[in-house]
Amino acid sequence: MGYRFDSDVLHEVARQVVGWPLETGELVTCAVELLAEAYPDSIAPTAGRWVGSKAGGILGKVRFLYFSPREYLVIFGSPTGTQGFSGRYKRVQIHKFLMAGQIDSYDLESDDLTATTLRPGEHTCLEKGQARGLTIHPGSWHLEYGRGAVATTLPFAMVDTLLVSLEFESVRRSGVEFARLIRRQVAGSRPRSR
Template sequence: MAPKSSSSSSSGCRCAGGLGGWLKFLAILLGVLTPVYYLLEQNLHRFYIFDLDQLHDVAKRGIAAHGNDTRAIVQYIVDELSGQVSLSSYINRDEEWMFNNAGGAMGAMYILHASITEYLIIFGTAVGTEGHTGRHTADDYFHILTGTQLAYVPGEYAPEVYPPGSVHHLRRGDVKQYRMPESCFALEYARGWIPPMLFFGFADGLTSTLDLPTLWRTTWVTGKQMLGNLARGKL
């Protein structure tokens, strides 16, 4: 019986040693990444290439020029942004629409830009939808192009109403219920830490719709944009 006891004791020591090694590795990794994260967090604004006032202005001019013609408004915005020297190489002109299920809501999106610190998309639906905004690591600016969006915060007794030309700003860390009662499309811009938002964007597809072709295409286009911009020095 003695040898068996010795073997068991030795095995336990190896397991404890292995666990201790992993904990030490994680502690070192955390110690290295924490100051890096803090430094980047304090300087996130340096990586932004889109201007909030500029996006609001181009959205309003598109609406003024084309009224309720959503297709024409979207084309106007794409042409306007890609025509600017500072942005032209960062705008995806390959118009590809794909479904997006997130927070119980369903719509479609066209990805204009995706990087580590920013994304710019056209998001909307022709039939209406409703869901949870998610609680995100970035500020989200929803520029309404056509239709109306409603939003609700617990404790309020009236909805927030966002008509064409308005901007719904969902602040980083906040959460709301939102609804687009009928056809509604928006220019959506987020700035902050974008990668953590992808978990929310993919969750419904992985646990509910199981629409693997859409998940794959969304991953491919988003990854291509992010890695391509990162390779050019755009965080």
């Protein structure tokens, strides 16, 4: 069984919105509209609300666009910048498509002592089993696409927010957004009456 999203299409969407204004929200609005055009059965043209997220020390805002057992798609970023740990996912591959700002990262286990820099319009992939240190510069926003056993990412995505930050409201809002996306998916998979 194939995947719903094509990383080349997601990369092209990120490239198309580079340079759009952040202050007015046009960058995010345009990205969501382009994704809804490319995937009308999966992405709503008006995205849900922003939710606070802290995972691996990385604090930012996330907007959930799609969630299923095998794939997820979100917009993530921070107006002020943040840094921390990418997480290590043995069963999920994670793509980042930078729309604005800059992300510096380094492999935690390699002999390489330098960081790589991701700039707007560029794409990087965290392969299964890899882990990175990340610095997300102020004003950085990216599409994040996960592919694989997505449920295995949820403990990492929620534990820091729930147990370290004690930010129960963000966990509640995340649950509401997940439920909204799953309802949309179930409604879209029902046979249409004639």
